Structures are given as structure tokens and as C-alpha cells.
Amino acid sequence: GPLTVGEIADRLHIRQPQVSKHLKVLNESQIVEVRPEANRRFYKLRPEPLREMDGWLKTFRSIWDDQFNQLEDYLREIQEDKSN
Structure with a gap:
């Protein structure tokens, strides 16, 4: 409150x-x-501006998620190459 x-x-x-x-x-x-x-x-x-900001950030979240997933895959490949 x-x-x-x-x-x-x-x-x-x-x-x-x-x-x-x-x-x-x-x-x-x-x-x-x-x-x-x-x-x-x-x-x-005031919740309205925060909701607007959250909506705007959602567009970037998907980009960040994709980038982090690619990084995770790349790091896993490097680790597997070192193990072999």
C-alpha cells in the first residue's frame, strides 16, 4: 500500500x-x-508504466534467450572437444 x-x-x-x-x-x-x-x-x-515496460522488455527477452542458448551450445561443444 x-x-x-x-x-x-x-x-x-x-x-x-x-x-x-x-x-x-x-x-x-x-x-x-x-x-x-x-x-x-x-x-x-503505479502498475501501468511497469506493465508497459515489461511488454517492451519481452521483445528483448526472446533475443537474449536465443543468444544465451547459442552460447550454451557453443560452450558445451568446446567442453566436449576438450574431453575427447
Whole structure:
């Protein structure tokens, strides 16, 4: 659920100014949403941008999988050649 800067800092074991700096960037990128309440601000992740990013990364995952599979085959061949 939504957390304050202090709660986020406590969970991540980093100082509040660092958290605030990162949250500012995340808010400007619309990755988090902010809800002011009295003198505090509550931050919450927005799932939509993360889903979009995941969709974009899926195209690269298949390429990476193919490349790693080819590398694995190549390394296996080298190892078999050394064994013979």
C-alpha cells in the first residue's frame, strides 16, 4: 500500500533525502503517484508504466534467450572437444 518517505527509507535502510530524490524522479516519470494528507505525502507504485515496460522488455527477452542458448551450445561443444 501507500507509504510515506520515512517508511520507505526505513524499509530500504537509506536516508530520507535520498529517498525523496528518487521519488521525485519516479513521480515525474509517472511511475509513482503521490497523495498528500495533512503534512505528509503517501507514495504508491503505479502498475501501468511497469506493465508497459515489461511488454517492451519481452521483445528483448526472446533475443537474449536465443543468444544465451547459442552460447550454451557453443560452450558445451568446446567442453566436449576438450574431453575427447
